[in-house]
Amino acid sequence: MILRFDKVSYRYPGMAAWAIHDLDLAIHPDESVLVAGASGSGKSTLCRASIGLVPHFHRGELTGRVLLGGLDTRQHPVYQLFRYASLVFQNPDAQLFNHTVEAELAYGLESLGLSPSDIEERLTWVEKLLGLESLIRRLPHTLSGGEKQRVALAAVLALRPRILLLDEPFTHLDPEGAEQLRSTLRLIRSEGIAFIIVEHRLHEIITDVDRLIVLHQGEMKIDGSPRQVLSGDISTYGLNLPPLVRIFRALGWEKTPFSVQEALREMDANHLSPQIVLNFQEQNSIVAGPAPSAYRPVVEAEDLWFHYKDRPVLCGVDLKLGQGECVALIGRNGAGKTTLAKHFNGLLRPNRGSLKVFGLDTRKTSASKLARHVGFAWQNPNDQLFRTTVREEVLTGPRVLQAYDPAWCNRLFERLGLGPLLDRSPFSLSEGQKKRVSFAAALASQPGLIIFDEPTAGQDDPFRRELAQLIHELQREGRTVVLVTHDLEFAARHASRWLLLAEGHMIADGPPDALMANPTAMAKAGLRPTQRFQLIQTLKEKTKE
Amino acid sequence: MIGSSLDPRSKLIVLLAATCVLMTFHRWFELAIALGILLIVTLLLHLGLAWLGLLKGLGFAAFTFFIVAGLAFDLATAVLAALRLLSIGTAFFLFFQTTSPEALSNALIKTGAPYRALRYFPALAGPLLIQAFQLADELAEAMEARGFGAPGRRFRYEPNLRLLDWAIMIGSIAAALTVIFI
Numbered sequence: 001m002i003l004r005f006d007k008v009s010y011r012y013p014g015m016a017a018w019a020i021h022d023l024d025l026a027i028h029p030d031e032s033v034l035v036a037g038a039s040g041s042g043k044s045t046l047c048r049a050s051i052g053l054v055p056h057f058h059r060g061e062l063t064g065r066v067l068l069g070g071l072d073t074r075q076h077p078v079y080q081l082f083r084y085a086s087l088v089f090q091n092p093d094a095q096l097f098n099h100t101v102e103a104e105l106a107y108g109l110e111s112l113g114l115s116p117s118d119i120e121e122r123l124t125w126v127e128k129l130l131g132l133e134s135l136i137r138r139l140p141h142t143l144s145g146g147e148k149q150r151v152a153l154a155a156v157l158a159l160r161p162r163i164l165l166l167d168e169p170f171t172h173l174d175p176e177g178a179e180q181l182r183s184t185l186r187l188i189r190s191e192g193i194a195f196i197i198v199e200h201r202l203h204e205i206i207t208d209v210d211r212l213i214v215l216h217q218g219e220m221k222i223d224g225s226p227r228q229v230l231s232g233d234i235s236t237y238g239l240n241l242p243p244l245v246r247i248f249r250a251l252g253w254e255k256t257p258f259s260v261q262e263a264l265r266e267m268d269a270n271h272l273s274p275q276i277v278l279n280f281q282e283q284n285s286i287v288a289g290p291a292p293s294a295y296r297p298v299v300e301a302e303d304l305w306f307h308y309k310d311r312p313v314l315c316g317v318d319l320k321l322g323q324g325e326c327v328a329l330i331g332r333n334g335a336g337k338t339t340l341a342k343h344f345n346g347l348l349r350p351n352r353g354s355l356k357v358f359g360l361d362t363r364k365t366s367a368s369k370l371a372r373h374v375g376f377a378w379q380n381p382n383d384q385l386f387r388t389t390v391r392e393e394v395l396t397g398p399r400v401l402q403a404y405d406p407a408w409c410n411r412l413f414e415r416l417g418l419g420p421l422l423d424r425s426p427f428s429l430s431e432g433q434k435k436r437v438s439f440a441a442a443l444a445s446q447p448g449l450i451i452f453d454e455p456t457a458g459q460d461d462p463f464r465r466e467l468a469q470l471i472h473e474l475q476r477e478g479r480t481v482v483l484v485t486h487d488l489e490f491a492a493r494h495a496s497r498w499l500l501l502a503e504g505h506m507i508a509d510g511p512p513d514a515l516m517a518n519p520t521a522m523a524k525a526g527l528r529p530t531q532r533f534q535l536i537q538t539l540k541e542k543t544k545e
Numbered sequence: 546m547i548g549s550s551l552d553p554r555s556k557l558i559v560l561l562a563a564t565c566v567l568m569t570f571h572r573w574f575e576l577a578i579a580l581g582i583l584l585i586v587t588l589l590l591h592l593g594l595a596w597l598g599l600l601k602g603l604g605f606a607a608f609t610f611f612i613v614a615g616l617a618f619d620l621a622t623a624v625l626a627a628l629r630l631l632s633i634g635t636a637f638f639l640f641f642q643t644t645s646p647e648a649l650s651n652a653l654i655k656t657g658a659p660y661r662a663l664r665y666f667p668a669l670a671g672p673l674l675i676q677a678f679q680l681a682d683e684l685a686e687a688m689e690a691r692g693f694g695a696p697g698r699r700f701r702y703e704p705n706l707r708l709l710d711w712a713i714m715i716g717s718i719a720a721a722l723t724v725i726f727i
Contacts, residue, residue: 057689079695088688094683106701111692119701155691382679386672427675 002162002194003050008064010045011108019045021218027160031235032189033196034205034226037215038238038460043198045199046215047165049073050196053080061140069162080493083112086156089459090167092148096140101132101151108159126158127508128281129187144333146177153184163194170204171458174333174486176526178204198420199316200460201530203242207258214239214437219337230256232473240461243489243532251280274539281536284493295322298449298480299344303353306339313339315504316353323448326471326481328491328512331501332526337484340377340501341451344482345374357385358448379454379481379484381434382427384441390429393423394440402418416440417471439470450474451482455535456490468494486529492516553644553652560640567633573621576628583635592642596635603634646670 003044005025017520027033035043048054052073055062066073069084091093098104101416105126109119113322126132135147143151149169156164164277166333170178185208188195197205212226216237216286222229222508230245239455241249244257257263267274298323307312313336321327329337341353342348358373378384388392398404418435421429427439442450456464471494472483485491492512500521508521511515515521518538533536576608587596603655615623
C-alpha cells in the first residue's frame with residue numbers, strides 16, 4: 001500500500017465546514033484511480049492531503065492519519081514526502097517557477113540531493129518519455145497551456161514518485177492535447193507508477209482507470225470499479241457522466257457503455273431497440289436557429305484578417321451571425337477562436353477586411369460603445385473581476401455605459417443565485433460562483449450578443465445544466481450567443497451551428513451534425529465526432545438496412 | 546466627517562506639506578509632538594483601531610530602522626529615524642483612510658491629469674495585487690511540492706574549484722600583498 005487515509009477529516013483555517021470528512025482510503029502500487037465529485041466536494045483537498053501540503057502548507061485542522069509510503073504525513077515535512085508522491089496542480093500557469101524548462105525539470109531532482117550525473121540520467125529519461133526534447137531550452141512563460149502542463153508533469157515525473165496525482169488535467173486541453181495526455185498516462189502506468197486523477201469530465205479517462213471514487217461534500221460516497229460505480233444510484237452527486245452512459249440512463253437501461261462499440265454490443269445482446277435511442281435523440285435535439293425569414297444579421301465579417309506582430313492569427317474570415325442564434329466557435333488551442341471573439345466587442349480590430357456588429361463598423365466604433373451591445377464572459381473569471389463587492393462588479397458596466405436597468409439587474413441576480421452574495425468580495429467566492437458573477441457582469445447591460453469563453457471548463461454537471469438553461473432563455477429573448485469551447489458534447493447539444501477554425505481559417509460552418517459527418521473538416525480542426533453522434537449515425541444506418 | 550469632506554486635492558497638498566515639515570525636524574521632541582498631533586487626529590476620526598492594525602507592519606519597520614540606525618550610527622539617530630518613519634507613515638495612513646483611490650483619481654483628472662492612466666490605475670491596482678498574491682501563493686505551494694527547503698540539496702551544475710581557479714586566487718592575493726608591502 002502506497003497511500004492510506006485513516007478516518008481523515010480536514011478543514012481550512014477559519015472555516016467551519018470540513019473540506020474532507022471521515023475519509024478512509026487505501027491506494028495500492030500500480031493502481032489507477034479516478035476521483036469524481038461536484039465542485040467543492042473535496043477533490044483538490046484530497047490531493048493536497050496526500051502529499052502533506054495539507055496540513056503543512058495550508059495549516060488548518062487535520063484529524064485522523066494519512067500514511068504516504070508508510071510515513072505519517074503530519075510527522076514529516078513536505079520535503080521528505082515529495083519523493084513518494086507528486087502532484088500536478090490545476091492551474092498550468094502557476095506551477096512553473098524556473099527560468100528555463102530544463103531548470104524546471106532539474107529542480108526536484110536537485111531537491112532530492114541526487115548527484116549531477118544521476119540528474120542528467122533522469123532528465124534524459126523524462127525528456128524522452130514525454131517528448132520534450134524540442135522544448136528544453138524554452139522559457140516556461142512562452143509555452144502554450146498544454147505544453148506547460150506537460151512540463152509540469154515531466155518535472156514531477158522525473159522524481160520517479162510511487163504515486164502521481166493530477167488535479168483536473170483535462171480542463172484546458174483541446175481534444176488532441178487530451179489524447180496526448182491519455183497516452184502519456186498509459187506510459188506512466190507501464191512504468192509502474194500509480195496515479196490518482198481528479199476530473200469532472202469522466203469520459204476523458206474512464207477507460208484508463210481501474211477504480212472510481214465519488215466524493216460528495218467531503219465524504220467518500222462510493223468506491224469501486226468504474227462500471228460498478230456508474231451502475232449504482234449516483235444521480236445526486238453532480239457527476240458529468242460519460243455521454244453514452246447518460247443516454248442509457250435516461251432510457252432506463254442499466255448498462256454502462258464507455259465506447260460506441262460497447263453500446264452497440266449491449267443493445268444487441270439485450271435486444272434493445274435502436275429506434276428508442278433515435279426517438280430519444282429526436283425529442284432531445286436542440287431548437288434550430290431562427291427561421292430564414294426572420295434572419296436578422298448581428299455580426300457580419302468579410303475577409304477579416306488579423307495578425308499579432310508578424311504572426312497571422314485570422315486569415316480572411318467570412319461569417320454572419322443572426323439574431324437569436326447560438327453558435328459555437330470550435331478548433332484547436334491557438335486556432336484563433338478567442339482572437340475572433342475579441343473582435344466582436346472591439347477589443348481587437350481587423351487589420352484588413354470589414355466587421356460590422358449590429359451594423360456598427362468596429363474599426364470606427366469605440367470599444368465602450370460596442371460594450372453596450374456585446375457582453376463577454378472570460379474563460380478565467382479572475383481576469384474579469386475588479387471591484388470590491390459582487391454588486392459593484394456587476395453594476396459598474398451598465399452604470400458607465402448608462403444602460404442601468406434596476407429591474408433587469410435584479411432579475412439577473414436572482415436568476416444566477418447571486419442574491420446572498422451581493423455584498424461579498426468577488427475574490428472570496430468559489431470558482432463556480434465567480435463564473436456566475438462574470439456571467440452576470442457580461443449580461444448586465446442587456447447586450448444583444450453575448451460571448452461565453454470556455455464556459456463549461458472545470459464546471460460540474462449542475463452548473464452545465466444551469467448554463468444550458470440560461471443560453472436557451474437568452475435565445476428566446478432574441479439574444480445571440482457565441483460559445484468558444486472544446487466541449488463538443490455541450491456544443492453539439494446547445495449550439496445550432498458550429499464554426500470550425502483551423503490556423504486562422506474558417507474551414508467549415510454549419511449545423512453540428514453536418515460538420516461531424518465531414519471527416520476532412522473535423523480532422524483539419526483536430527476534432528473527432530462526439531460519441532453520441534457516432535452512436536446515432538451507426539444506429540441510423542442499421543435501421544436503414 | 547471632515548476628513549472625507551475635504552477635496553482630495555487639498556488633502557494631497559496637506560500631506561505633501563506635512564511630509565516636508567516632518568523631514569526637516571531634527572530634534573526628537575519636535576517629531577514626538579508631530580506624531581502626538583497626528584494620533585489625536587487619528588482618534589478624532591475614529592481610526593484608532595485601524596491605526597493599531599497599521600502599527601503591526603509600520604511598527605516592525607520602525608523597529609528595524611531603529612536597530613539598523615542604532616548599530617550604524619548612534620542612539621539619537623535611531624530614535625529620530627524611527628519617529629520620523631512612524632509619523633510620516635501615520636500621515637499617509639490618514640490620507641488614504643479618508644480618500645478612496647477613485648476619489649483621488651477623479652480629483653486629479655479634474656485638474657487635468659491624464660485620464661486613462663489614472664482611471665485605470667485604481668481599478669486595476671487592487672485586482673492586480675490580489676492576483677499577484679494568489680499567484681505567489683500557488684507558486685509557493687508548487688515549490689513546496691517539489692522539495693523546496695530540503696536539506697542536502699545538490700545542484701546540477703555544482704560550482705567546482707579547479708586548478709586554474711586556485712591559481713588565479715593565489716596569484717591575486719599574492720599580487721595584492723606585494724603592492725601593499727613593497
